[in-house]
Amino acid sequence: MKKDLSCSIYRLILLSFFYVAPFALSAQAFYSLKGTIRNTENVLLPGATVFIHELNIGTTTDISGNYQFLKIKPGSYHMHVYYTGYETAVWTFKISGNENIDIILKSTSLELKAFVIEESTLNIDDQERSMSVEVINREFIQKNAGTSFAQTLEKIPGINSINLGTGISKPVIRGMAFNRVAVAENGIKQEGQQWGADHGLEIDQHNIDRVEILKGPASLIYGSDAMGGVINIRPAIVPHENTFTSSLLLKGASNNDLIGTSAMVEGNRKGNIFRFRLTHQNYADYKIPADSFVYNNFLLPIEGKRLKNTAGVENNFSSTIGLQRNWGHSTVTFSAFDQHAGLFPGAHGTPRAFKLAHDGDYRNIELPAQKTKHFKVISNSNLLVFKNWLTIDMGYQQNHRQELSVPFAHGKGPTPNGDVELDLLLQTYTANVRYQVEKSEKSNFVFGLSGNFQQNNRGGFQFLIPDYTSKNIAGFVFQKFRMNKDLFFNAGLRYDQTVLQIYEYLEPVYEDSVSIRSYVRRNSNINRNFGNFSGGIGLSYNLTEFWNFKLNVGSSFRSPTTNELASNGIHHGAFRHEMGDSSLGSERGYQLDLGLSHHKGDFFFALTPFFYYFDNYIFLTPSGRFSTLPEGGQTYVFRQTKAITTGGEFKADYHLNKAMHLGLTGEYVMAHDILLHFPLPFTPPFSVEIEGEYELETINSKFRNTFFNINAKAFAAQNQTARNELKTPGYVLLNGSMGTSIDFKKQKIQFIFSVNNLSNKKYFNHLSRYRILNIPEPGRNFRITVVIPFEGKIKKK
Template structure:
């Protein structure tokens, strides 16, 4: 009876505590000018908002008491103010921010249990805001992130297909998130990008390394979290933005409309986007046939904020028709040719593509279609001095590749991937200065082949679960954080038989039990993987403006489906993949050291890393005893997955100069260097330097840019700017050369330029933002070493001495954004 009384007393006390709430609102300005999209965050929580176009904000339903509120934004000095919130009252708090180009005080949520400043996190983390993305020419979202975050690169297959790599590691080693939910869409494939609307992302947070314990397997290299854009809501008023984006090189036209509406505690958002482009061009190849695309995106969300916390439900739809280049050409003219036959096709004797089919928005019959649907909910329930976060999501990825010219409606590859994700965590009340979090998360996944003719991977079921503990504490000048995680994954598939369709002559999956004359392409498989990971990091504030960081982490990644199960042609990649059922999970140990300083006239960031990987999995071309390439499917390469030890090490350095006495000048510089060593001693002893290095390692990369910004407004023009930058890529002679898997890549320098103008009313409200930018100003011909089209070549020699396909030439972009 006494116990029941105590429980009742606790419930009544908690209820009373929950009912005591107030709000804070005000306006944020700089030099008496309103600032939009400034982040206002309640310290050590995920509760926050943004300023609207007039600089106004409101934090509602805050528990009564004293709170620290953080005001931060790129280009402004962070402020932390203490405010007393009284029950059932609104506290007014206006803030003046000082201009400062540094973003080291940015608040991030990725890789940490609670909102954390970049400066306090020992984990290497970088932020890319929408403003930064808008000031570059971007064909896709990953392209935008690569240009702004040192250490991030991308394997590309044309302008709309980019796979993110962090410090030389990619595919399933980089975990991509959308609004905190892991993105699941056949990440192992080369020939399609990330299924996310580039115009609907407000910021990207990048964690470099395996220290993100809240996410489990597949974050071995790091995490990229794309956080969707939301308008600065005004109560009972429709707001939003409209974007138009045009690129001259491939005629890309992008249009996007975002809407937001608030009705007291409820907030609603919607966005629709359409992009289309014809094939891109350069001076060497002319128009590169087979690189056109059409992409459509829809997203919607509803969120309610109450005294007990918040709840949000959201949905997205992605539909992309992407052409599939194969690189076939006429041997003398080097003009592109196209496949017109299935049986009897001679790659070196195909008809030349007519001129009127090179620059057309119509998608050719040989293309792929990627559809991705996502429905998810996130909620936060306040519990005493802590809170419970629940994230649930369902995704479906439909991937079809049409590669039969005589039967264009017949998909060669047709797979449907269904994923159900869950993540529940409890942020405990602060105890003796420690902020503790416990959680559990994972997913259930099923992949099914439909009416296709090629089957690179089997149908499979996967179940994943992991539990973790994370803690952080500040002791004087020292910030400490770390935790532990245990992951478990089971994967299963049944016997998978493939026969011949008597009507078409193509392959088909045998599902009726009659396996006479069929081939057992994927024998039954059952396996269980387990991995332990952990992280410990320190940040020491030598002074308010100088700090050092150190973090050591152990990561885990279970082999993906193509690494263990593949045994067939991926028609879009033009590669026959061969997996290995005996692979072990990858484990790595990464040490990060960092130094950060932001002084009156400059910011400096130095990050060093050393990454030792056990059971590293990579692709290698298959050759016979004579050293000749093994051809299983004519016209397609054959790759076998390998496993060995590996080491990656390197550094990223950023030096941003912003002289206090020359406020209109900013001089930003960054350097990223990654070395990848193959520790397979048997191969190195036998083949020497050809097997010494890892594949897909980016070369030394330097980006240096000057930005000149007017310090005054000129009538309706608000602080116009001009920028000029050099993108310098060194030659890559440290590559995996065994069996001609990779080749030497020459260095190159690209010069880019741009101007930006905001047109505003007398009230200070923005009418529109205009960005005119040019990439590759001098139309340099180059091949990135991470460009897969570089290897799309069918001849041993070329009349012009140029082999493979080159990257995009000069590209001018005009982007207009109209907020309302």
Template structure:
């Protein structure tokens, strides 16, 4: 069967290669006011994964481009509004892109993480694009960077080394992280590890807020984080970068090197990254054994031809992080800056191979993404023999066929599936060995009438989870389970562009999430969270019904957006400790009896609603007053009390200066204030409230030219006043895992100053 499928794709590949018509698509980029050519403007075609820069006459040539088809082109140039346009490659009309000078960023960016690539104004999904420059700064990881900049995004943290994304109050298996077209499968149910991804590999990140289950199936109730690799240079060119930074709080040192090239359509890329940190500091001291080290390597080989592209991606992630198995009353802080991890600690390894393809058939195309992932998570208590050892292997396929446009409608049909197999290789047990099978199919269509764009779609999903029964010393640990779930979901979207500065978008639809094996079958001590977890094999799938609306505005003086949303989730799954239930187990290392809080998985009906937005003022060209705000309220409707693990409302305020300074480019300095509100809406059965707090931040940076070589230097500081505080999503804060001693808890990190160097290089033929 596998050989037959491969043979079919090879046959399609050969037929398309032989019979495809090709053109050299030519055009010019000019200043809209002066009509002067813009040298070095970048033209990018996301769906073809090709880009090219303009020459000294402002002209460009996309060589060996498909002779037919409509594609979104994105044109970018420093100090100009990003320009996007859908171009018919069969047209003989000369392409001339007239760009408008601007002191601001535009809302009109290309979004690729939705079923049909489009500019953001014509895409109903609430989305934010974060560039590579924005990802560099005082953030300690990728999710930390997004949480500080994107409205509606927060993070569940275990110190600076571990962050899990939260979108509109939803996290864990309700948020999908995507890279190389493949859903990241890294046992997302776990509290004590982040996403298994190199934070420096992203060329940019798209954050899609709201249900994206129509395209990505189960798990995308809250949204999607789409990590997009850097663009490939035009033929005959090589590009690269060196990144180095150092953070004072925990001595975190990051080093990353990347090189990529394109030779007549043969494309390649390689990257290596190493990170190392000692225990992070709080205003009360350094949290014991919270250091980490991480090694990442990735590579890509592929071809970009007239028939489309085919890219083979490899990545390796290796993370070692310490954790502290503290009891209430134990000391929490140390003066040690040792980079050697003590016990207990954990090791996470993630291997991924992805084959990304886009086959073009005239005015239609087929996107095919194949993936294999191996995720290994080990916990070490007192020796180098793992006590817990999860080994998960996942095979996946995702195919989308883009039919020819008919009467203005752009239809897409898609299928996806995955096979997951997890086994336990350690002595201690938490979840059973399991097999998971998923399959799904969707149909989606979109049409634009003048200023209005309408989209609609439907999807069917099937998920099967089989947990293996297991006994230890004649005692049943896992009874086993065999669960089947299916669902039909639907979505509607609408956008209206009033004019060049004002647009409106709205969405309504349903989504679905099947219970994961941890929720279904847990039965054991989870050392990383210091609690005893008990699953429920009778859990039903979550079903979400949600709607949102966003108004976006962007002029020369003011840019901003305001969005509201509501999400009702039937059979919402979460673990809680009720009635202070505890269980006593013998510690295998010491033989002592130890008590653990018991967390049982159950279901309620939940309602989440809130608002998010941003407002940026530009009183003069070199001053930017940037503000973002987010608030989510979540209610456990079944028991009429607040839902647990919901972020506090926050307002980020930044005053940014970008004066012209002779001898340097992109000079800036900023100061910011982050206001986090009190979170009193907590599940009082096992959570405690957190107080409001304010953080002071600042930074400065510039790009220098050494000959023709640019060199970017920057310094950024976070929590400069060394404020002592607990964040509502800090897993180490008081009351999260101990009701006996409410003073047990670890403050969030204190003052952190990051010094960074960014060195891009390459040819520009």
């Protein structure tokens, strides 16, 4: 296995070198780009950030508001300009000689999106985009950080998370999750065992600088897994040439005694770039505002109001090296995620009081537990070819997941050696190629090809899913067209072909502890071939200077996954027996997305309704029957139906003055089974959040960027539940935070202090996997984060 892994890495590095080398050695004319940045009152803006998207290079304006880029090749480019207190400017231009571009920025007091707001895959800026996209940056993540990345994203309307304790979670977009939400990092879709409700997202949130969240179907670009939306994690912006930056982050939390640290260093020496990060965090059993819970009419204790065996530890590493030249840029990134997390012992089989007794150590991890390791090597290149841009992303991933529990004999068979109940090893090879052609100032095309190969091997003394291989190849074309300065159209078409080979698994039936009497077939050989088209059209129209309207209509698809076709076993982490159906066909969805936004002066408002109709919607539903397998709980089965999902989000922000602003957000999702006339399971309830924030850019020479925030989020009762699904009562949570940057001589230190569930409210999260056991969510939690940044110059030799 180690040999296979090493070979995969070497191949990827060699391929990256061979396709980049010809561009690095090519000779071509060079030109310069210069200009001045000022505001509408003709005041020069020194220190403004100017960034060229395709080259991934940036600079800042000098004391006279001037900027310059030297040695730029002829071609088409997109430039972004950002300055605090002003709207971001996006400028599209072509280089065929020396150019001078002066840009005027409009002032604003609203919290706008991060300055690189261009959708990276298709090079579409916010004005031209026909779908709802949220953009967040490192500052947002630090101010709103949860224990995991998916929990951090819950601040955004339309985004929820499915949680298993405090350290394991996965994102939900408009009520859809699992294989309906794609997470891409550095151009490569994350491939773990994302079908599992108890399988978290294997990504270090401290290694994230920029994120685009596309709410709505994105199968056109990202393929089958993007029916609900995409979380696109983009590479960090490279430091200016011959500079370096670094930071040390320290954090702690009171509810689960979390202690964490993350250290990063990055630099750019003559266009040779590097970035390294190490992260560690560990946490203890978390506290809940209850000393007992009721399961199946039994009252069971929670000793010390701490949920036993919910501690965990996480270690992550990432490194990036690359080249940044006038022909483009190329990088190779290695990353490793390693998590060991305990599971509440009541989750395995029927909860018993003797299993829940305190063991004397809140930080130890006993059985049951899970270990997850995710290794990735990713190569990204953006190359100038015939005055247009060729993007090549390649990746190898290895996801190794182990679920641990006390071994037991099957019938009369022998007791297994070891405690690995479920062992899943998934290897994925991915390649994506896109070529963007600027046909004219009004129109451009993007042509894309992608391929994916997966191999999954199982082990452990329990069976859940079999071995399988999957092959996928796809191609797409996308066009955007500008009718005039206010009206933009886009359209695209994609075709996918997937071949899935699932292998038979026979489970032995023992005569005694040694002799095998016969075999039981848990699943048969399954060969499936899925071919699907997806497409869409959209528009963005500036009704006036202050109003924008968006419309997107499309059709998307999703091929059934191995667990939906062939699972047949106890999934203890999700507290159920899951059973697949080999006859399932592809899902087909038809989507309508709308958007209306208003931005004038100190007020911003946006409304984003949606309506989706699905043929052959695949979902896991309680059967109402208990499993015949030991400690199996209720049997859940995969079924297909006709379904609709509808709802929307709204967002408003108003500045009372330069320092004080009020925000209001809300979200609603309704998901319904048309054939059975029941709601679909695991649908988040309606929620609304109101917040007030007071910001002071400067208090004195010592304190800068100080803020105080208080917010309340109300969740309605979720009574629209599937058959045999628990209803969840409504609740209100109070939260607050404050932070500042303090200058100690020449060193800046940033402090952020926050409190969640200020009133220590006892409540149930409808999407929590512990909801099935009537376990309430964590109680009051104080958090502190300290960030110490460093920066400097790299000496030229």
